[in-house]
Amino acid sequence: MTRIDTRFAALKAEGKKAFVSYVMAGDPDYATSLEIVQGLPDAGVDVIELGLPFTDPMADGPTIQLAGQRALASGQTLVKTLELARAFREGDETTPIVLMGYYNPIHSHGVERFLEDAKAAGIDGLIVVDLPPEEDEELCIPAQAAGLNFIRLATPTTDDQRLPKVMQNTSGFVYYVSITGITGAANAVAGDVGPEVARIKAATDLPVIVGFGIKTPETSREIASVADGAVVGSAIVDLIGQGKSVTEVLEFVRGLAKGAHSV
């Protein structure tokens, strides 16, 4: 059982939906970013997605791209991202952290060394956008062997024929991408998402969390009502990009979490 499994089991027992938030590690700088992450559990965040900055985030819209550029410009690296996770862990033993990013920084660090370092830093799961099931031997299988969850994205283009393959080596939870598109673009519509979540749930026992296109407490509530939880990234990162204070960012997160938890 990872912290992710434990957390979802607890939420299920309470009959609660999950609220998952995404922020980029090191955005706008290490210290501010750590302060935001440390404040997330109190703002109602059940699972933290921590972005690993990369120069070429091909599945992300301008908001996350710019966050990555700010983080890199402030000197953020993979090593410093794991440091940030470790610093968070010192004050929080239970909130799961999912590292989310692209493969090359991990590939460059070396998979074996990365898994050891990530585990030691208190990372619980990985979402690596550019590793589909076809490339499972690269990181997915070694990560699971090392005791980390490997969380897969399912998308509107993942048809029923392909779905079992996508679910096969997935653990922790399934991240359903609500739209065909990039992060921060179109708005998610609960009416479209509901049937899709049902389709995914028919193929897995894992919790199904929905992300992409959720920007307000209302949408957070609507989406959470048709799934096991909601993820918000770009809308939070936007505020960080605008230079809002840590308090303002966390207040916004609190509203989104309340939305998801009000279901």
Place this chain on the structure above:
Amino acid sequence: MANDLFNSFMTGPDEKGRFGQFGGRFVSETLMPLILDLEAEYEKAKTDQSFWDEMNYLWTHYVGRPSPLYFAERLTERLGGAKIYLKRDELNHTGAHKINNVLGQIILARRMGKTRIIAETGAGQHGVATATVCAKFGLKCIVYMGAHDVERQKPNVFRMKLLGAEVVPVTSGRGTLKDAMNDALRDWVTNVRDTFYCIGTVAGPHPYPAMVRDFQAIIGKEAKAQMQEAEGRLPDTVIAAIGGGSNAMGLFFPFLDDKEVQIIGVEAGGKGVNANMEHCASLTGGRPGVLHGNRTYLLQDDDGQILEGFSISAGLDYPGIGPEHSWLHEIGRAEYVAITDIEALEAFQLSCETEGIIPALEPSHALAHVAKIAPGLPMDHIICMNMCGRGDKDIFTVAKALGWDIVEAD
């Protein structure tokens, strides 16, 4: 010699899209079904005679193939050594080898019922070729081009617009070719149903590296037959310039199993391959990584962040290289060298003066290496170099580098 370990170098990629450890399908889940679909359609088309009949007809009547294999007599005399032949792919319609591949992909897109074509472009040659074939078939065409390249390649931007394409200047990242490719992929993720992504080089997720190679291999097939006709034998050395590596892969592929033929790829050395990293020589100055759907040699820092390439030639300005080249490099079947901006400029002028051929800056890199090695080789040593593009697009860049002011007055 690694050559002895392989019965054939022409069987790749494997079913996972790998050439040794290189290649693969490193894309987001949204794109994965599209890539599998493309692979299935390409496999079907590959063995369908009607597909190749259509290609051959258009190669002949629209592109102007076969391109000549030309004995560069005065260049040979000037260099005073090996006998130099140029494969004249700069004479193709639209002025470069790019159209060989575009034609194949657009015919495939039509077979798949796709109505909207997207492409990335650096110097603009692939963008122009794509816009051209889309105009011919009445397809909607959107070309992503780094904002920086839009500025330095104005004539090609205007050409694409004349041909009815929409040119989208890319400002994300640093606004160069790799960012244009990122934005094209973002477009594809968003418009999955009607859109076909026409990639311009032997890179990207499987099946692109193999498919683009197969379409460009017409260059090497022709060269092989033409060389037999001219000399009654194969060349001793084949040479081509490499950015992503499509013209080189096209020339090299049919020669891979002719183990007596030496194969040399020429990368852009920019201001020199050293710690300053002001070059685009992925093989000579990079290390393996994963970008744009494949594992290959990349220019990257210690943290795995991708570095911007630097070259006088916008067409070589890419931090990666096709995965098959990475493999050929690693097993030692092909040799890869780097040529600097200054050396390429000298070769550009050499071609103009001795042969009356204004080459693009990309093949000028290959020619610079020919000029380096030819004088030391015997006169019966035959070199075949791919003259993959003409230099009309580069005259402003070259004029500036040589200190000429050719901006038109009103």
